[in-house]
Amino acid sequence: MPDRPDNPQAALIAAAAPFRAALLDWYRRHARVLPWRNAPSLYKTVVSEFMLQQTQVKTVLPYFARWIAALPDFAALAAAPEAQVLKLWEGLGYYSRARNLHKLARALAPLPEPPRRPEEWLSLPGIGPYTAAAITSINFGAHAAVVDGNVVRILARLSADGTPYRDSSTAAKTFAPLASALLNTAAPGDHNQAMMELGATLCLRRKPLCLTCPVRTLCACHSRGLEPENYPRLAPRQIEKLTVARAWCVKNGKLLLHRTPAKSRRLAHLYELPSAEQLGTRAGDFFGTTAKPLLTKKRGITRYQITENIFAAEAPEPLPADLEWIALDELEAITLSGPHRRWVRELLRATP
DNA sequence: AAAACGGGGCA
């Protein structure tokens, strides 16, 4: 691509020094007080980064406190049974993160010391480019720039980049060189955290607080009078609608649940209300009858918009694979996904 | 009810 005299990205790189200084100064005065920033440790960084992978800070806070209290270091996590790990994660969602974190602790255990370079972390479970850069820059001062959704948003606005991106991962890849060029190698961890802090607290998706932005004078949107809300341009996602029929089956003080196999791609080793298919019943047998669902819930998850209908049902005989009877007074001890946990509580209150 | 937010794994 030929250089244009008004290339805002080149201008930004030329102004890297004042950018870094203004950003770091702002961060050191305005950084939120977060538990993984107090008495920081590699373990706290790793746990918080896993929890923050697809979840916002506010949601993570109570889970992080509970987790650190129960499993205070890598050794405790490596020694913990999987059931405890999943239970501590219950409600956070995307449970492969918990399983990967557990695997990570066990992978680190035999090493004399944890790796210090991002490339080494990349081969560990649950670690991608973002997490590798975050962990090694924060804990070891590695010269690795993070590129998460916050950083993409900031860089697209700073450079007034109106390129339409197919998805967020394409955008992240495109902005990686610019993020690296701007990295403050004297304080990579704080620089990276400052970028994400700026994105999370000021350079917001829809209502950016430009008046208080420490780098607005270096922002191409600001100097050109462009609306930052329009940057970056990301293609809208395709949504697929799905309907699931589930069974509510209580007998002799026990609830019938499906336990997802350990190797399953989703909800591995978690319990859920059995779907019609898992019960060995065609969904049509539920929908075809005049029976009305006990409960109907809608939820959006990844690329799906799912309507969940929960029907009263009889247990099949014999019991199909992966179905288990769980005593009602032991339900709190097992791990369900957040929505399933709420539905079970709601239905137990409604049908005592 | 719909949109926003959001990294890694895997074929």
Place this chain on the structure above:
DNA sequence: TGCCCAGTTTT
């Protein structure tokens, strides 16, 4: 590269 993961919060 393209699809999947099976969630919460905000608007």
